[in-house]
Amino acid sequence: MFFLKELPSSEMIASVTADVPDVDPEHVQTVLERLRSASVLLRDIEAFLRTHALSQTQFLALMMIAREPERNSLSAVEISKRLDVSKPVLSKTIGSLMDKGLLAPAKEQPVDQRQKQLSLTEKGQSVFTNVLPGYFALLGGAAM
Amino acid sequence: MFFLKELPSSEMIASVTADVPDVDPEHVQTVLERLRSASVLLRDIEAFLRTHALSQTQFLALMMIAREPERNSLSAVEISKRLDVSKPVLSKTIGSLMDKGLLAPAKEQPVDQRQKQLSLTEKGQSVFTNVLPGYFALLGGAAM
DNA sequence: CCCACATAGTTAGCATGGTAACTATGTGGA
DNA sequence: TCCACATAGTTACCATGCTAACTATGTGGG
Incomplete structure (x- = not known):
């Protein structure tokens, strides 16, 4: 900032x-x-997301999984290719999203046992769906 | 970010x-x-400032004092009117700059005993002078 | 005068970012 | 085959941001 x-x-x-x-x-x-x-603008977005108990990174991680075409789950390493944060931060972000019950291990786990496939829970889906319009309204209303 | x-x-x-x-x-x-x-760009700036052992906020605080016209010192509350960080963060930032020997209490203290007037040390002046051109080169070179 | 309120700055505790170094698993060439 | 290296993720530790609540000092109206 x-x-x-x-x-x-x-x-x-x-x-x-x-x-x-x-x-x-x-x-x-x-x-x-x-x-x-x-x-x-970033501060406004953070303040808005905080009213939904999400950090910017948590929200973006949800978005990466929710908006992946053709699939409903991603591994951490795949998220980290789309999201520009360090591995430990991503690890903690995923942990906090799982603690909140928004993210859970996917039913189908990859063959590579180092990876953990993650998908949105129903609650995660519904939180994301609730937050998305407000998020884009902020982006759309920004004077830049 | x-x-x-x-x-x-x-x-x-x-x-x-x-x-x-x-x-x-x-x-x-x-x-x-x-x-x-x-x-x-902010990441690049942070990386550049880190090579001079400064955070962005530390650098900007130095700049506020160094570039104040007609004066060579400011109180914390004056800095906080120019710099958009919370009071505790400013307090810690000033503390770390004093620990590094870049900032020191000004010779002339204000009558209001709640305030602490701060000015750059010689070292602070010279660090700031060294860093400034690289900082503006980054800003000038940014494609935005 | 003096007490309520305002202002300057600090302390305490938390969230989120980073790097370095670790474990565990996969992979490829001698 | 197997050992060196690569990759996925975690742990430990630290810096910097925040809010809430605190102390100390200044100020103004009854």
């Missing part, structure tokens, strides 16, 4: 970037503004 | 947003792409 409330003035950006070759101060200004909007 | 490696396909966005009134799927797509770019 980018935590500045007030962005640096154009004058300050211009004076600082003057020392740095090949940097366009106006582009820097644009990038800073977008970082700020993205951070604000 | 927004942790999807692959964004949802336009088809999926279209199908989901069809249920949500007043949401333009193309706008959602744009917002998702910007969230993703912002997250990637």
Whole structure:
């Protein structure tokens, strides 16, 4: 997250970037503004998801499984190819989703015994279905 | 941070947003792409700052003091008006910057004894000066 | 004057992110 | 065959974010 409330003035950006070759101060200004909007939106999304007792990562993990075409389960390693978090974080995320009863081991386990196939429970399906419209409404309403 | 490696396909966005009134799927797509770019850039910035043993918040706190016009010190409450983090986080950030010897109590303390005026040490000045060009080079080089 | 309220900052406890290092299982070439 | 290496997932430990509640100081109306 980018935590500045007030962005640096154009004058300050211009004076600082003057020392740095090949940097366009106006582009820097644009990038800073977008970082700020993205951070604000991400906070709003987190606050919204928290009202459903989900973190952003938990929600995205549910989405990866729910929206996988042709299948209703994924292994952790498959989720981690779609979700950009470290392995331990994914492991903990899956653990907390299982504790909440939103995720469970899939009925059909893979031959490779190192993997754990995971699918949404009924509760997981229904929570995801409830949250999704609000999530996209936030994305759609964002001024970026 | 927004942790999807692959964004949802336009088809999926279209199908989901069809249920949500007043949401333009193309706008959602744009917002998702910007969230993703912002997250990637923020990670790059964090990685860069880490090579100088600074967190993003620590660096921004230094910047707030270093770039304050007409003054060379700020109180915590003044920093918190410019930096969008909670009071306890700011308190810890200031503590860690003081531990590193980058920040110190200012020579002139305010009359209000609840406040602690803070200024950069020489080391803090020099670290900040060293880091700033690389920081703006990253911002300037970002494709957003 | 003084007590209620406001403000500055800290402490305590929790959630979520990271890396390093570990176990367990699979795989491929000598 | 079997041993070195690769891959899946977990454990341990730490940094940084949050809220709630605390202490200390300042301020203003009765």
